[in-house]
Amino acid sequence: MKLILSRHGNTFERGDKVVWIGRRTDLPLTAQGSAQAQHLGKVLRRSGISLDGLYCGPLRRTRQHAEIIAEGIGGTPPLTADSRLAEIDYGAWEGLSSQEIIAQFGTEELDAWERSSVWPGSPGWSPSEATMAHGVTTFIEHLTRTQGEDSTVLAVTSNGVLRYFMRLTDHILKVKMGELSGKVATGNICIFEARHGNCRVLAWNIAPDPECLSEQLSEAPCVTIGRYHT
Numbered sequence: 611m612k613l614i615l616s617r618h619g620n621t622f623e624r625g626d627k628v629v630w631i632g633r634r635t636d637l638p639l640t641a642q643g644s645a646q647a648q649h650l651g652k653v654l655r656r657s658g659i660s661l662d663g664l665y666c667g668p669l670r671r672t673r674q675h676a677e678i679i680a681e682g683i684g685g686t687p688p689l690t691a692d693s694r695l696a697e698i699d700y701g702a703w704e705g706l707s708s709q710e711i712i713a714q715f716g717t718e719e720l721d722a723w724e725r726s727s728v729w730p731g732s733p734g735w736s737p738s739e740a741t742m743a744h745g746v747t748t749f750i751e752h753l754t755r756t757q758g759e760d761s762t763v764l765a766v767t768s769n770g771v772l773r774y775f776m777r778l779t780d781h782i783l784k785v786k787m788g789e790l791s792g793k794v795a796t797g798n799i800c801i802f803e804a805r806h807g808n809c810r811v812l813a814w815n816i817a818p819d820p821e822c823l824s825e826q827l828s829e830a831p832c833v834t835i836g837r838y839h840t
Contacts, residue, residue, distance in 0.1 A: 611757050612812075612827050613750070613802040614764045615775060616650060617794045618675040619643025629707050632700040632770065639674045646797030647675040651682020653818040654764075659827065661686050662761035663753065667695035667768060676766040694745035697768035701734020727773045727792055746774040754804045762827065769794055775802070778809050801826045 620643035622628050631637055639647065654661070661683065666676035668691045680686040703711050711720050715732050722728035729739040737745075753763055776792030794800060794815045801813040801823075813826045 611754060611759060611804045612762045613753060613804060614762065614823075615772060615794075615800040615802065616675065616679070616764065616766045617769055617772060617796055617798055618671040618766055619646035619797045621671050621796075627707060629705050630700045630703045630711070631697075632704050633669065633697045634699055634704055636670050638670050639678075643671070643675070643796065644678055647678035648682055650797065650799065650818045651679040653820050653823060654679065655683050656820040657823045657827075659762055659823070661764050663687055663757055663763035664689050665692050665695060665763065665765040667691065667697065667766065667771070668693055669697060669768070672766045672768060676764070679764065679766070692749060692765075694749045695765060695767040695771055698742065698770035699734065699736045700770075701736065702732050703730075704734075724793075727776070742771070742774050743777060746771065746778070750778070750802075750804055750809055754807070759805065772800065775800065776811075776814070778802075778811075799823075 618639065620640045621631065621637040623640050623642075664676060664680060664686050666672040666689060672695065673689070673691060676689050680689060702715070706714070708720060715730075719728075719730035719732055723730055729735065749765075757763055772794045773792035792814075795817075797818070798815050799813070799818055800811065800815060803810050803812055813822075816822060816826075
């Protein structure tokens with residue numbers, strides 16, 4: 611099974627104050643965010659990829675992203691919202707800019723999360739880190755049980771959740787990624803392969819492109835890692 615993971619599109623307009631938004635902040639996509647979803651739908655259609663499953667997190671930004679993709683492809687399976695794809699609740703960080711977080715809590719926790727995905731001690735983050743990791747693992751297990759060996763599935767989620775998919779990768783890929791820590795740009799995708807109980811990453815944080823997507827979904831692709839720009 612091939613799993614295409616997409617981070618939802620933009621939720622802030624140019625010039626907006628950019629703040630941390632988790633599962634308590636249910637923002638819609640901006641016009642640019644919708645365009646990012648439309649682009650992925652076009653890429654999938656041009657690549658000739660047929661989806662056997664379509665999933666999203668329960669928040670508006672992930673549902674809208676998935677719905678726009680489905681409309682662009684046409685003939686997709688029914689969209690399923692799965693709570694395991696819901697973003698982290700960032701607790702005391704929710705609604706603050708990175709500069710405001712540093713002013714209130716210092717740089718150490720923010721740097722550790724950004725660089726190495728170290729769960730901070732600041733209050734209110736939920737569910738627990740163990741619950742996040744378990745949810746991602748059981749989501750993969752669910753797909754491998756319910757989808758065929760040769761199926762292709764698309765799931766739309768958020769940046770915090772994607773970090774826990776990154777933890778399923780092997781040590782070699784983590785070294786290759788260096789300090790990227792699993793960060794994925796809005797509208798970008800990652801590609802997993804789950805086969806015979808094993809899971810590996812074929813691509814991480816790449817911009818949707820028909821040729822690249824077809825290559826990554828071939829029988830023996832090379833691992834492709836995109837750069838993350840803040």
